[in-house]
Amino acid sequence: MAEARRWNLLNVLFLTGTLALALVLVPWRLAASGLRWSEALVFLAMTFAVGTAISGGYHRLFSHRAYRATGPVRFLFLCLGAAAFENSALKWASDHRVHHQHVDTEEDPYPIGRGFWSAHWTWVMEDKSLPLAGVADLEKDPLVRWQHRHHFLIGAVVASLPLGIGLATGDLLGHLVFGVVLRIVVTHHTTFFINSAAHMFGSRPYTDANTARDNWLLAPITYGEGYHNFHHQWQWDYRNGALWYQWDSTKWLLNVLGWVGLVGQFRRVPGSAMTRARLHMEEKRLRERLVLASPGIANPMRDRLAASRVKLDAALAALHDRQEAWGRKRADWRARGLAKAEAWREVKAEWRASADVHREELKAAWAEWKAARLEAQATLAYV
Numbered sequence: 001m002a003e004a005r006r007w008n009l010l011n012v013l014f015l016t017g018t019l020a021l022a023l024v025l026v027p028w029r030l031a032a033s034g035l036r037w038s039e040a041l042v043f044l045a046m047t048f049a050v051g052t053a054i055s056g057g058y059h060r061l062f063s064h065r066a067y068r069a070t071g072p073v074r075f076l077f078l079c080l081g082a083a084a085f086e087n088s089a090l091k092w093a094s095d096h097r098v099h100h101q102h103v104d105t106e107e108d109p110y111p112i113g114r115g116f117w118s119a120h121w122t123w124v125m126e127d128k129s130l131p132l133a134g135v136a137d138l139e140k141d142p143l144v145r146w147q148h149r150h151h152f153l154i155g156a157v158v159a160s161l162p163l164g165i166g167l168a169t170g171d172l173l174g175h176l177v178f179g180v181v182l183r184i185v186v187t188h189h190t191t192f193f194i195n196s197a198a199h200m201f202g203s204r205p206y207t208d209a210n211t212a213r214d215n216w217l218l219a220p221i222t223y224g225e226g227y228h229n230f231h232h233q234w235q236w237d238y239r240n241g242a243l244w245y246q247w248d249s250t251k252w253l254l255n256v257l258g259w260v261g262l263v264g265q266f267r268r269v270p271g272s273a274m275t276r277a278r279l280h281m282e283e284k285r286l287r288e289r290l291v292l293a294s295p296g297i298a299n300p301m302r303d304r305l306a307a308s309r310v311k312l313d314a315a316l317a318a319l320h321d322r323q324e325a326w327g328r329k330r331a332d333w334r335a336r337g338l339a340k341a342e343a344w345r346e347v348k349a350e351w352r353a354s355a356d357v358h359r360e361e362l363k364a365a366w367a368e369w370k371a372a373r374l375e376a377q378a379t380l381a382y383v
């Protein structure tokens, strides 16, 4: 017999209570007094600050150690993140690391296999009290330990900041409705969408070994966390939207903090590895469809796809190795203070010429792959 579900009453009341309050109070306030500028600005500022603290702090910094941050940044992320009311950074990171390690299995704290709403928020309401696991590194950080002990109090203080502006402007109720209640609900559900919608809707360009999806629609409302297929493949990368045209406001903010020296040591997967993973998935999908074609058509097509893939992989690897070697050489010359020397200019010109050759080879290999892929797709259109 299935075990009866036990509920965590505090979490149930908090999650459903804040949502019910927002659903009643927001339309009432809008109808009664409209939306004032300061209410809208305070709501947006708090939503962005707390959401980014979850994305850049709880998630990318504490759960994945995707970069290093100085004390003031860690302190700020811990204080703002507490106002999300999603537990302490330590507990959040523990659950999240288990999610990555056991994604889609019974050990995953929020597997999508149990349904959208379970992964979205009912898992938070269940009385499971998962123990802390795999966070010994974080437990060494005194700031993390301090936040773990007092996260509710810290969160309450930070979440109440809009009330101060409400008092100063003589509009306490409006700032309570938009700056506190609505903000808490929006913060909750934008985080929850990553566990639910980003495991259900979207594309899987890098891997189909798990249910995580890239969803560009989710990215702007989740501070860049919508590219979840990329994230599950390279969870230690400080970016989620790794391509230049993908929305990732957390990455942009971290870049700015990096320029002023407050954060650093960003971890990034090389672009060539991303391209190789994407190619692997494209080929895999074409091969799966080629099973439907007759062997006479499918076999030569498969051979052509495989041959052009090998060529493309080799060209990508060659360019990547060249760039790595160049990076090392440049660092070495810089360390020796030779970057401005005449000989350096010659080395640079020589490297540029050889990189151009590699780029041309890569271009030709891409064209060959594209032609093979298009031919396979055209053939499959008649199968």
Ligand SMILES: [Zn+2]
Pocket (backbone or CB within 6 Å): 099, 194, 195, 199, 212, 228, 232
């Ligand atoms: Zn996930």
Ligand SMILES: [Zn+2]
Pocket (backbone or CB within 6 Å): 059, 063, 064, 096, 100, 231, 235
């Ligand atoms: Zn993650």
